[in-house]
Amino acid sequence: MTQEKLVRRIAVYPGSFDPITNGHLDIIKRGIRIFDEIIILVAYNPSKSSLFTVEERVTMIEETIMDIEGVRVDSYSGLLVDYLKKTGASIILRGMRAVSDFEYEFQMALMNRRQSREVETVFLMSGFKWFYTGSQIIKQVASIGGSVKGLLPAKVHRKLLAKFNNGRK
Numbered sequence: 766m767t768q769e770k771l772v773r774r775i776a777v778y779p780g781s782f783d784p785i786t787n788g789h790l791d792i793i794k795r796g797i798r799i800f801d802e803i804i805i806l807v808a809y810n811p812s813k814s815s816l817f818t819v820e821e822r823v824t825m826i827e828e829t830i831m832d833i834e835g836v837r838v839d840s841y842s843g844l845l846v847d848y849l850k851k852t853g854a855s856i857i858l859r860g861m862r863a864v865s866d867f868e869y870e871f872q873m874a875l876m877n878r879r880q881s882r883e884v885e886t887v888f889l890m891s892g893f894k895w896f897y898t899g900s901q902i903i904k905q906v907a908s909i910g911g912s913v914k915g916l917l918p919a920k921v922h923r924k925l926l927a928k929f930n931n932g933r934k
C-alpha cells in the first residue's frame with residue numbers, strides 16, 4: 766500500500782443545519798463513499814438567525830446519522846479554516862443546488878482558500894429531488910402550516926412541527 770493510501774481523507778461538511786434536511790443527508794451519504802471520515806460541523810453563519818439552538822441542531826444530526834459509519838458531528842463558533850487546522854482536515858465538503866447557489870459557494874470557497882492555502886472545497890451536486898429545497902424555505906412553509914413531509918428526516922420533521930405548534934400556543 767502506498768503512503769498516500771494510509772492518509773485518512775477527512776472532510777468537514779459545514780453549515781447552519783437549521784435543521785438538517787434530506788438534501789443534507791443525501792450529500793452525507795454520497796460523501797462518505799468518497800471520504801474516509803466526514804465531520805458534520807454546525808458552524809456560525811452571522812447572516813442567518815436560527816430557529817433551533819446549536820445543541821438542538823447537533824442532537825438532530827446525531828439522531829439522523831447514527832447508522833452511518835465514519836460520520837460524526839461537532840459545532841464551532843469561530844472561523845471554519847481554524848476548525849480545519851485544529852482537526853487536521855483540509856477538505857471542505859459542500860452541496861451545490863441550483864445555479865443560484867453558485868456565487869455564494871464560489872465566494873466562500875475562495876475566501877476560505879485565501880485564509881488558508883491548505884484548504885480545498887469539494888462540491889457534490891445536490892440530488893435532483895432536493896434541488897429546490899433547503900432549510901430556509903422548509904421553515905417558511907412549515908411556519909405557515911404547509912406540508913414539508915418527505916423533505917426532512919422523520920424525527921426532525923416532528924421537531925420542526927413541535928417548534929411551530931408551541932409557538933402558536
Ligand code: PNS
Binds near residue numbers: 779780782811
Ligand atoms: O448552511 P449555510 O448557512 O449556508 O453555511 C454557511 C457556513 C456556516 C458554512 C459559513 O457561514 C461559515 O463557514 N461560517 C463559519 C465562519 C466562517 O469561517 N466564515 C467565513 C466563511 S468564507
